[in-house]
Amino acid sequence: MAIELDVHPLSNGFGAEVRGVDLATCGTGIHRAVVDVFHRHGVLLLRGQTLTPSQQMAFSRAFGTPETNERREYTYPGIPEIFVLSNKVENGRTIGDVDAGQGWHTDSSYLANPVMCTMLYAMEVPPEGSDTLFADLVAAFAALPPERQAALDGLQVQHSWRALMELLKADVAPGDDRFPDVVHPLVRAHPVDGRRALWVSSGTTRGIVGMPNPEGLELLAELMAYVTQERFVFRHKWQAGDVLVWDNRCTLHTGTPFDKTRYVRHVHRTWMLDDAVRGR
């Protein structure tokens, strides 16, 4: 028998909130039904959740294989797939990454196989600031005239981990080539239902294959300004107990700042690879 979930749109045709589900106790059948909703809506929200790290891992595994994070200084003790976003200080040290996620981007686009989705479970959130904004890249592509869609379809974007490190002013040795540049299509069909997304990003992009710069960079900047217009953007205001999952195949996201001297933000993040949906 099909599982009926209580699903509500988050905004105009984008995003979904599933109500009436307790992720800690509902079991894998409900987890799978919730994941099915996620695949069709770009952003998924469940409120009022209380999850232990192992319960968050169980829900994360319903989406795909959780990715181990390299930055072990901020992973949860004993669970390297959970990355801690926090400005809490314990024993004289900040226990999480404080500044992750500012600036419009899609996660790990510098990899040949970027993470499919990102899950944030918020335990403590500031009363103001620290919103997460999403750009609906499917709506943005659909709103283009057919001739512009045709002109962009088939273009390839060069993504670079090194470019991101330069932007973040990170200390990277000159010979460190652990993530060589990769190329991804600018227009990407969703593997579940074929809806097409204008898969532009910033931070990792070096240009467009076969198009000299500055022309390629100018086109990317123009498209970034286009997809992040207010009409394509949804703003999530956090509550403690929120579990939010976004689909990196068809959305961009960015965070807004908050007053770290007054407020605490404490969040557990997981990243999932798309092996569970491959071949669908």
Ligand SMILES: [Fe+2]
């Ligand atoms: Fe991100």
